[in-house]
């Protein structure tokens with residue numbers, strides 16, 4: 241280690257706070273610390289500031305309507321169109337020839353769309369959807385990887401007022417079917433395949449298998465030809481080639497339909513505590529205003545920037561911070577098709593250098609992988625174009641934070657550690673980079689106007705240093721409005737724990753544990769429900785359990801998360817075989833395959849542990865905490881309350897802790 245490095249290490253160890261560089265502060269979008277008081281004093285009208293970032297057709301008359309809480313409504317009676325806000329108004333302004341989307345393919349190809357080219361593509365596909373019979377409020381499912389047709393299809397849906405439901409391309413056929421069934425979606429846009437580490441992956445077979453599981457009639461399927469001759473495939477009668485359909489609509493002009501602020505913009509399915517995914521409903525006015533506002537205030541996005549969020553659009557991060565937020569602000573948003581280590585482990589840094597990326601936003605899992613690969617990869621590239629870094633999706637450990645700060649940011653970029661959820665639509669707890677100091681590992685204070693608190697089980701605020709639960713005690717524009725077709729579950733999942741219904745006081749519970757310090761900085765500790773976070777992806781343990789018990793030969797199963805150096809958490813399956821079934825490689829493989837088939841590779845078990853019994857309390861409840869401790873290699877603590885303590889040692893012996 242050089243002397244310089246040693247000095248920095250020493251400084252990092254002893255000084256746990258970092259100030260944003262002067263050069264950043266001077267140019268930041270938000271710099272006045274008074275914004276926190278201003279938003280508090282002027283709440284909820286403070287949110288006009290977010291709405292002002294959009295172009296409204298009809299002005300709203302009320303900022304917040306809480307008459308039917310917790311079914312809050314925002315910017316009521318306002319009308320607007322999301323596609324108009326993300327494209328047309330920039331074309332009508334002075335950005336027609338500026339790049340809207342810069343796409344980097346895995347094999348080195350690139351595609352770039354100016355705002356006027358994007359408008360053309362979106363209009364042609366909007367016309368295509370209409371021609372197929374898609375009407376306002378029909379849910380269109382998009383099962384596409386990171387290719388430009390995905391944001392084009394999303395914006396085309398938004399243009400004609402058809403909510404989209406994007407299903408992550410890595411999800412399995414079953415997962416697609418479950419989501420299409422839940423959304424009663426009659427239209428699907430998918431593709432033949434895509435590239436991963438240089439290989440052509442077949443996607444259409446997975447889509448077709450999923451379609452077999454759809455319980456209602458699917459009118460039409462549009463298939464993008466991403467692989468050309470690399471994958472031959474047949475199209476069924478109701479399946480059409482994307483390019484053929486779009487060619488018929490060449491030069492089409494489709495006026496953006498006028499949508500009420502509260503009309504649904506999209507549905508996004510996410511995991512909950514039961515096996516059934518939840519259809520989170522986001523709206524046109526509140527969601528768009530909130531994703532634009534947070535992109536402006538937290539990510540510091542400016543029209544002249546090249547901005548790169550390295551998430552997948554199949555998750556909420558990609559919806560809010562690859563597509564809607566940055567395009568609403570008229571910037572250049574980058575999309576990358578592939579993986580960070582192909583063809584070499586410096587791929588991300590090569591792309592940052594090549595595109596002069598100003599802002600880079602990724603997940604802690606990726607940072608831990610970069611760290612493991614080594615600092616020589618970023619060191620090969622000029623990363624001086626970077627101005628701001630961000631993280632999202634899971635807690636970041638201080639060591640990874642400091643590595644990111646030093647080796648990617650060159651000690652010259654603030655880092656925003658942004659806590660939020662699919663349900664919140666946008667960021668909720670994080671520093672404002674032009675205002676606050678930063679503390680590695682701690683997300684920061686709640687954003688202005690967000691009343692997030694750390695409370696005990698009764699809902700009372702706790703003192704600094706103690707662990708408690710996150711609650712949000714006031715609504716915000718980006719919040720989910722309900723769970724699709726399930727208002728009851730919306731209340732029971734998010735509002736039941738801490739609200740006082742009689743007093744009409746509603747408190748949102750995100751199911752996260754956290755600590756708060758004297759400065760009001762919040763360190764998020766992780767989920768307190770049966771949801772685990774693998775590589776920043778949220779998975780329901782119940783969903784995985786039901787996949788495991790669906791495997792022939794498995795009688796009972798418990799799935800928990802255990803610590804993992806890179807992924808944050810990994811999936812551990814404890815399974816009881818049925819009588820007469822041999823435990824061994826074959827059964828293990830079938831369990832793994834069962835999970836892959838029903839969810840996808842992101843849920844792939846790290847280990848499958850066969851056991852004759854699961855540790856249970858005297859009342860018969862599985863002691864999950866104990867199984868988590870075994871998986872993480874932690875102290876097991878007191879097992880005397882178990883009905884069957886002897887089983888614990890038996891299980892622990894089998895777990896390969898390396």
Ligand code: PRX
Nearest residue numbers: 632633634635657658659660661662764778
């Ligand atoms: O546990 C929190 C964790 O991710 C969960 C939300 O997952 P999802 O809806 O898939 O959205 C991920 C992208 C916003 C939260 O309940 N989480 C998210 N961001 C952070 C985080 N945990 C700690 N620190 C964060 N910055």
